Amino acid sequence: xxxxxxxxxxxxxxxxxxxxxxxxxxxxxxxxxxxxxxxxxxxxxxxxxxxxxxxxxxxxxxxxxxxxxxxxxxxxxxxxxxxxxxxxxxxxxxxxxxxxxxxxxxxxxxxxxxxxxxxxxxxxxxxxxxxxxx
Numbered sequence: 001x002x003x004x005x006x007x008x009x010x011x012x013x014x015x016x017x018x019x020x021x022x023x024x025x026x027x028x029x030x031x032x033x034x035x036x037x038x039x040x041x042x043x044x045x046x047x048x049x050x051x052x053x054x055x056x057x058x059x060x061x062x063x064x065x066x067x068x069x070x071x072x073x074x075x076x077x078x079x080x081x082x083x084x085x086x087x088x089x090x091x092x093x094x095x096x097x098x099x100x101x102x103x104x105x106x107x108x109x110x111x112x113x114x115x116x117x118x119x120x121x122x123x124x125x126x127x128x129x130x131x132x133x134x
Contacts, residue, residue: 001062001111002118009109014059016121019097020069021090022083030093032133034100037061042127050127060107064119065094087114 001009017037043052043059054061067090071079084090091113102108111117 001064001109001120003112003115008112008117009062011060011062011107011109013057013124014106015054015061016119017061017063017101018066018069019063019094020066021085021093022070023085023089025085025089025093027093027096029133030096031100033131034097034104036131036133038101038104038106040129040131042129044125054106055104060109061098061101062109062111062119063094063098063101064111064117065090065113 001007015037019033038055039053041051041053043050043054043057045051067081067084068079070084071081072083073079085093094113095110098108098110111119
C-alpha cells in the first residue's frame with residue numbers, strides 16, 4: 001500500500017481487510033470482528049478444503065479503512081455516505097480493530113487514515129466476504 005509514492009504497509013500471504021465503520025459501532029464490535037477475521041476458516045488445508053484460518057496459515061492482514069463500504073446507492077446515481085461514521089468515530093475503531101487482530105496473533109500492516117492510498121492486491125482465490133457484527 002502506498003501513499004504519495006511511499007510504501008506504508010505491505011504483507012505477504014494473508015488477508016486484505018477493508019474496514020468500514022457505521023454509527024452504531026464501538027469497541028465491542030471492533031473486538032468481535034477481529035476475533036471473527038482471525039478465526040474465519042477460509043484457507044485451503046492439505047486436502048483443498050477451506051478449513052484453515054489466517055492464524056493456521058501464519059498469514060498476515062493488511063487493514064485498510066474504507067468508509068465507502070457504507071455508500072448507499074439505492075436512489076439516484078450518486079452514493080450517499082450518511083451511514084458511514086464520521087472520521088472522529090471511525091479512526092479509533094479501525095485502529096482498535098487492528099490492535100485486537102494483532103493481539104490475537106495475526107501480524108498486521110495498516111494504511112493511513114484519510115489518505116489517498118493506492119492498494120495493490122493479488123487476489124489468490126475465490127473468497128471475498130462481507131462480515132458484519134453486532
